[in-house]
Amino acid sequence: MTRTAFVTITGKPNVGKSTLLNTLLGEKVAIVSRKPQTTRNRITGILTRGDDQYVFIDTPGLHKPKTLLGEYMMKQVGNATEDTDVILFMLEACAELNATEKSVLQRYSDSGVPLLIVLNKVDLVNKAKLAMQISALSEQYRFDAIIPISAEKKIGIDGIFEELRPFLQESVHFFPDDEYTDQPERQIFAEIIREKALRLLADEVPHGIAVSIEEFREKKDVLYVRADIYCERASHKRIIIGKDGEMLKKIGMYAREEAEQIFGSRVFLELWVKVKDNWRDSAFMLNQLGFKNGDR
Ligand code: GDP
Ligand code: MG
Numbered sequence: 194m195t196r197t198a199f200v201t202i203t204g205k206p207n208v209g210k211s212t213l214l215n216t217l218l219g220e221k222v223a224i225v226s227r228k229p230q231t232t233r234n235r236i237t238g239i240l241t242r243g244d245d246q247y248v249f250i251d252t253p254g255l256h257k258p259k260t261l262l263g264e265y266m267m268k269q270v271g272n273a274t275e276d277t278d279v280i281l282f283m284l285e286a287c288a289e290l291n292a293t294e295k296s297v298l299q300r301y302s303d304s305g306v307p308l309l310i311v312l313n314k315v316d317l318v319n320k321a322k323l324a325m326q327i328s329a330l331s332e333q334y335r336f337d338a339i340i341p342i343s344a345e346k347k348i349g350i351d352g353i354f355e356e357l358r359p360f361l362q363e364s365v366h367f368f369p370d371d372e373y374t375d376q377p378e379r380q381i382f383a384e385i386i387r388e389k390a391l392r393l394l395a396d397e398v399p400h401g402i403a404v405s406i407e408e409f410r411e412k413k414d415v416l417y418v419r420a421d422i423y424c425e426r427a428s429h430k431r432i433i434i435g436k437d438g439e440m441l442k443k444i445g446m447y448a449r450e451e452a453e454q455i456f457g458s459r460v461f462l463e464l465w466v467k468v469k470d471n472w473r474d475s476a477f478m479l480n481q482l483g484f485k486n487g488d489r
């Protein structure tokens with residue numbers, strides 16, 4: 194008898210959702226960044242352990258939408274919680290809940306959905322304080338379990354599987370047992386480039402970038418990829434390219450190295466930088482870059 198659970202991972206930006214997904218899967222699927230909101234699409238990770246299959250959906254962080262992209266992201270949060278067997282709501286250990294966290298937690302708590310609260314980053318806090326936070330949350334909210342973990346240091350991860358077990362439903366497996374993501378490879382590649390660029394550029398390109406994969410083909414053992422990096426201003430384009438193209442070379446080099454590990458083949462990567470005004474507000478660009486509705 195096989196069993197499946199659809200698990201939504203949600204929580205504010207930077208709480209550690211992508212890190213947890215990667216720890217759970219032991220593979221790099223979601224992209225981790227010090228900057229919030231790098232995970233723009235719902236990322237599904239799939240883990241099969243014997244007869245049990247877990248399908249994890251990593252939602253973009255909970256936040257107040259300011260742009261069309263923000264609205265799109267919030268819609269994905271809503272969508273994700275509809276068809277789910279259990280919600281993993283992540284909070285930072287020993288941190289005050291912000292207003293959004295309070296209202297979302299209240300909503301889940303009242304609605305009676307299967308809910309596990311995960312307190313992440315316990316490696317940074319003291320045990321007595323943690324115990325106080327757990328009892329305070331228990332008094333204020335209804336949930337099925339509370340699990341202190343460190344996604345990064347891999348502490349408490351078994352506890353998550355223990356608490357998830359009751360929510361597995363008898364069902365066929367929806368994905369092949371050796372698959373770990375339903376994300377198209379192009380999207381993973383775009384995320385890799387975006388992450389490298391954001392890391393290397395630090396805060397120099399304030400409005401961020403988008404990456405569009407224009408060509409993606411495998412020939413013998415080599416993966417050929419051509420990608421466009423979109424930014425908002427000509428001045429940003431100059432920064433991304435850098436003096437004598439040094440910055441763009443670096444972005445390409447780091448992205449290629451990581452892609453070669455993930456895809457297990459040699460990678461040939463060609464990067465172009467393009468300017469597109471206000472790409473975050475343009476429905477056309479959102480479409481172009483694959484931010485479509487219901488794109489699972
Ligand atoms: P997301 O926005 O919720 O997906 O958060 P990320 O997974 O991208 O993580 C945000 C930041 O928190 C990264 O710098 C992580 O390295 C860091 N982080 C995640 N989990 C832990 C943890 O358990 N302990 C510590 N100290 N840092 C963590
Ligand atoms: Mg993330």
